[in-house]
Amino acid sequence: MIVEIKDLVKRYGEELALDHLSLKILPGEIFGLLGPNGAGKTTLINSMLGLTKVQGGEIRIFDKDLGIYYDRIKKEVGVVPQELALYEDLTAYENVELFAGLYGLRGTDKKEKVDEALAFVGLLERKKQFPKKFSGGMKRRLNIAMAIVHQPKLVIMDEPTVGIDPQSRNQILESVKTLNRRGITIIYTSHYMEEVEGIATNIGIMDKGRIIALGTNRALKELIDFEQRGSFTVEKPDSLLREAVERISGVSSTSLEEERLIVGWKKGTSPMGEIVKVITEQGYTLRGVTVKEPNLEQVFLTLTGKSLRDD
Numbered sequence: 001m002i003v004e005i006k007d008l009v010k011r012y013g014e015e016l017a018l019d020h021l022s023l024k025i026l027p028g029e030i031f032g033l034l035g036p037n038g039a040g041k042t043t044l045i046n047s048m049l050g051l052t053k054v055q056g057g058e059i060r061i062f063d064k065d066l067g068i069y070y071d072r073i074k075k076e077v078g079v080v081p082q083e084l085a086l087y088e089d090l091t092a093y094e095n096v097e098l099f100a101g102l103y104g105l106r107g108t109d110k111k112e113k114v115d116e117a118l119a120f121v122g123l124l125e126r127k128k129q130f131p132k133k134f135s136g137g138m139k140r141r142l143n144i145a146m147a148i149v150h151q152p153k154l155v156i157m158d159e160p161t162v163g164i165d166p167q168s169r170n171q172i173l174e175s176v177k178t179l180n181r182r183g184i185t186i187i188y189t190s191h192y193m194e195e196v197e198g199i200a201t202n203i204g205i206m207d208k209g210r211i212i213a214l215g216t217n218r219a220l221k222e223l224i225d226f227e228q229r230g231s232f233t234v235e236k237p238d239s240l241l242r243e244a245v246e247r248i249s250g251v252s253s254t255s256l257e258e259e260r261l262i263v264g265w266k267k268g269t270s271p272m273g274e275i276v277k278v279i280t281e282q283g284y285t286l287r288g289v290t291v292k293e294p295n296l297e298q299v300f301l302t303l304t305g306k307s308l309r310d311d
């Protein structure tokens with residue numbers, strides 16, 4: 001087992017940031033930790049890194065108790081923090097070298113591994129440059145090089161693609177897959193469900209300090225397989241229309257999104273015709289209909305009644 005967490009509790013005053021959370025992560029997984037802002041993802045990561053003091057529970061990493069074997073465990077973990085952490089007045093090479101040194105690498109072994117890590121993130125050509133000239137995406141990639149230079153068994157990435165350009169974002173996602181193919185276990189937190197859907201082998205959805213659903217992308221979608229959804233594009237839809245549609249037999253949920261009325265109905269019922277009828281009979285103009293494939297956003301919405309994305 002790479003990570004085994006039992007009954008973890010973290011309070012900030014009255015606020016319960018981790019609510020008796022339990023979790024297991026197996027070797028070779030890309031474990032996607034998904035949840036809205038404030039769900040407790042960073043608190044969970046920080047407690048796994050020994051940076052946050054918890055009030056209860058147990059954390060074992062590589063089958064060892066974190067409290068007892070902290071120093072030994074730390075040597076085999078790499079971290080890409082949410083906030084960029086680099087020295088602007090050191091070159092790219094020196095930044096990575098500094099971390100390599102902290103992890104105990106020396107001499108030619110260190111030089112080779114620093115070059116290898118920089119090459120891995122596509123920054124070898126720029127190793128003599130200072131990161132203050134780098135774009136946000138390049139800085140983030142440099143942070144990844146710093147996190148992997150000592151060839152850890154577990155790499156933890158906390159929202160590594162927030163606020164960066166699409167090209168760097170893709171590069172980062174590709175590098176996660178490559179690391180994983182080399183046998184490294186990855187924990188990847190995000191509130192971008194498409195990212196997690198695309199790379200994770202196993203996904204935990206977090207809300208209010210708890211893991212509320214856990215499984216593969218497919219298994220999570222099967223959780224909500226009892227419901228199907230349609231998106232009806234309507235001119236000026238309002239709550240009166242929503243209420244009328246909600247009364248149709250089989251309809252289990254409705255929501256308004258700008259020019260769209262999103263309707264969920266129980267599998268096996270077919271209220272589409274009736275919905276179209278109600279929309280037109282009530283004098284609204286229907287511009288189009290699409291049936292939506294379930295995605296993780298919908299899993300989250302169904303389980304919690306609220307949206308995963310808030311930006």
Ligand SMILES: Nc1ncnc2c1ncn2[C@@H]1O[C@H](COP(=O)(O)OP(=O)(O)OP(=O)(O)O)[C@@H](O)[C@H]1O
Nearest residue numbers: 012015017035036037038039040041042043044191
């Ligand atoms: N140092 C702190 N002091 C007080 N409350 C905190 C502190 N850090 C986190 N919290 C609270 O704990 C809860 C979980 O926060 P956390 O940052 O772990 O969430 P998150 O899922 O990582 O969110 P984000 O996506 O915004 O990083 C939030 O309600 C937050 O306000």
